[in-house]
Each structure stands twice: as C-alpha cells, then as structure tokens.
Amino acid sequence: MIEVKDLCKRYDGRTVLDGISACFAPGEVVALVGPSGSGKSTLLRCLNGLEPFDAGSIRVGDDVLAPGVQRARGAQVSNIRRRVGFVFQQWHLFAHRTALGNVIEAPRYVRGLDAKAATELGRALLEKVGLSHREGAYPSELSGGEQQRVAIARALAMEPEALLLDEPTSALDPERVGELVELLSRLREDGLTLVAVTHEMRFARELASRMLVLHGGRILEEGPPAQVLERPRHERTRAFLGLERAVRQEPAVEPEPGRTGVSAVFPAATARE
Ligand SMILES: Nc1ncnc2c1ncn2[C@@H]1O[C@H](COP(=O)(O)OP(=O)(O)OP(=O)(O)O)[C@@H](O)[C@H]1O
Numbered sequence: 001m002i003e004v005k006d007l008c009k010r011y012d013g014r015t016v017l018d019g020i021s022a023c024f025a026p027g028e029v030v031a032l033v034g035p036s037g038s039g040k041s042t043l044l045r046c047l048n049g050l051e052p053f054d055a056g057s058i059r060v061g062d063d064v065l066a067p068g069v070q071r072a073r074g075a076q077v078s079n080i081r082r083r084v085g086f087v088f089q090q091w092h093l094f095a096h097r098t099a100l101g102n103v104i105e106a107p108r109y110v111r112g113l114d115a116k117a118a119t120e121l122g123r124a125l126l127e128k129v130g131l132s133h134r135e136g137a138y139p140s141e142l143s144g145g146e147q148q149r150v151a152i153a154r155a156l157a158m159e160p161e162a163l164l165l166d167e168p169t170s171a172l173d174p175e176r177v178g179e180l181v182e183l184l185s186r187l188r189e190d191g192l193t194l195v196a197v198t199h200e201m202r203f204a205r206e207l208a209s210r211m212l213v214l215h216g217g218r219i220l221e222e223g224p225p226a227q228v229l230e231r232p233r234h235e236r237t238r239a240f241l242g243l244e245r246a247v248r249q250e251p252a253v254e255p256e257p258g259r260t261g262v263s264a265v266f267p268a269a270t271a272r273e
C-alpha cells in the first residue's frame with residue numbers, strides 16, 4: 001500500500017504539486033492523466049524517492065519518506081526504491097548489457113544474489129514478459145516494445161510491491177499496446193500495484209480500476225475510468241478530454257448507441273502522436 005498525504009513540491013518557488021493525497025492499494029491499477037505540465041511525472045518520481053519534496057509524506061508499508069533533501073533521506077529512499085519499481089519512458093537500459101544482463105544487474109549487486117540464483121531469477125522474469133528467446137540480445141538489437149519488456153522485467157527483479165510507469169504506451173504501436181495491457185493485467189493478478197501515467201485513454205479504460213486526473217498539481221477528479229471518461233464531474237476534466245481530441249485534430253464522431261459523452265469520441269485517443 002502506498003499512501004500519499006498532502007504532498008507539495010516546488011521548483012524554484014513555483015508549486016507543481018499542491019497538496020496531493022492518495023492511496024494506492026495492492027493489486028490496484030491507477031491511471032494518472034492530465035494535461036502536459038500538470039505534475040504527473042513529478043508525482044511519479046516523488047513516489048519512489050527519485051525527487052525530494054517540500055511538504056507532506058509518502059508511506060510505503062512501514063517505510064516513510066519525509067520532506068527534505070535527498071541526502072538526509074538516504075536509507076528511507078533506498079528502502080522505498082526497493083519496494084516501488086520505476087519504468088522510465090525511455091527505458092534507460094544498459095546498452096552494453098544483454099537483456100538477461102540488464103535484468104540480473106540489481107539482483108546481483110543490490111540484492112546480493114549469487115550469479116546462479118540471479119540468472120535463474122532473470123530467466124524466469126524474461127519468460128514472464130515473453131522474452132526468453134531474446135535473453136542474449138543487446139538493447140540495440142531489440143524493438144521498442146521488447147526493450148520496454150526488458151525494463152519491466154528489470155524493475156520486477158527487485159520484487160517490488162508496486163510498479164510505476166511513465167507513459168508506457170508513448171512509443172508503442174496499437175498492437176504492442178494490446179500486448180502491454182495483457183502483460184500488466186497478469187502482473188496485477190499477482191497483486192502488484194500499478195500506477196501508470198498515460199495520455200492514451202483506451203489504455204486507461206482497458207487496464208485501470210481507477211483514474212486520477214491531475215490539473216495544476218492537484219487531483220481534480222478521480223473514479224473508475226468509465227465514469228471519469230463518460231461523465232466527468234469537472235469542467236476542466238471535460239476541457240482536458242476535449243483538448244486531447246483537438247490535439248489530434250480528429251473530428252468528433254457520433255457516440256455509439258448506449259454511450260454518451262466524451263469517451264465515445266476518442267476510443268483510442270492519444271495526445272502524443
Ligand atoms: N527539474 C525541473 N526543474 C524545474 N521545473 C520542473 C522540473 N521538472 C518539471 N518541472 C516543471 O514542473 C511542472 C510539472 O512537470 P511534469 O513533468 O511533472 O509534468 P507532466 O504532467 O508529467 O507533463 P507531460 O504530460 O508533458 O509529461 C511543469 O511545469 C514543469 O515545467
């Protein structure tokens with residue numbers, strides 16, 4: 001369980017997270033959406049200690065992150081990072097290591113497993129993400145979707161309770177997005193908490209149990225994706241969802257029978273194409 005209380009974050013005196021409170025339960029999949037600059041990536045980075053913050057707290061089980069500079073929070077930050085994995089938008093794989101080499105790095109040198117145990121774990125994780133046949137390939141020899149799955153396996157190698165993903169669909173074609181939904185659904189069944197920043201509403205709708213809409217560093221709205229997408233309570237959410245469509249410059253289509261509201265006009269919307 002991740003519990004965020006009154007989280008505030010400023011850059012150069014400018015508030016970018018303004019009193020965020022939220023809970024992320026085991027097995028829950030939360031889609032974090034909102035306009036560009038609303039603070040989504042910053043929130044995600046704070047959640048696993050990549051970014052210090054100015055006020056509030058983040059609790060993961062019995063580990064608590066307090067405000068302040070990174071140095072003063074050393075032990076707590078490393079505990080939280082073990083419990084909360086992060087999959088970066090650009091994956092950041094080690095270019096000079098194979099797929100298997102990338103996955104076993106942390107078990108070997110952070111968790112202290114011996115080579116045999118780390119390799120066994122690495123192979124099991126590559127199998128889980130469907131990449132057993134590519135264990136000897138280097139990142140440059142892997143497709144974007146494959147590199148992403150290596151990055152997910154690498155994050156899982158720390159046996160985290162939660163996985164944070166920043167725009168995991170941004171570099172994937174629609175077929176790969178479907179595969180990612182399948183993979184993440186399987187991880188959810190294992191009880192992992194998943195928090196994904198996304199601009200792709202189809203992804204959010206298919207995967208998430210809850211959607212948080214961030215605006216100006218605050219949670220503007222939250223609820224099941226179908227509710228937020230079809231019956232947004234706030235004018236700003238409506239404007240944001242409408243804006244997504246405008247960015248794509250897609251004409252609005254007629255809502256499907258039995259459906260109303262904005263969701264019907266962007267069944268596979270993504271603002272980042
Ligand atoms: N290192 C930094 N220094 C100063 N300002 C920053 C820094 N990182 C982010 N910001 C600012 O904080 C605000 C929130 O940024 P953030 O990256 O969290 O937005 P986002 O919601 O992820 O946007 P996007 O959808 O474009 O990725 C923005 O105004 C951004 O310019």
Ligand SMILES: [Mg+2]
Binds near residue numbers: 042
């Ligand atoms: Mg971002």
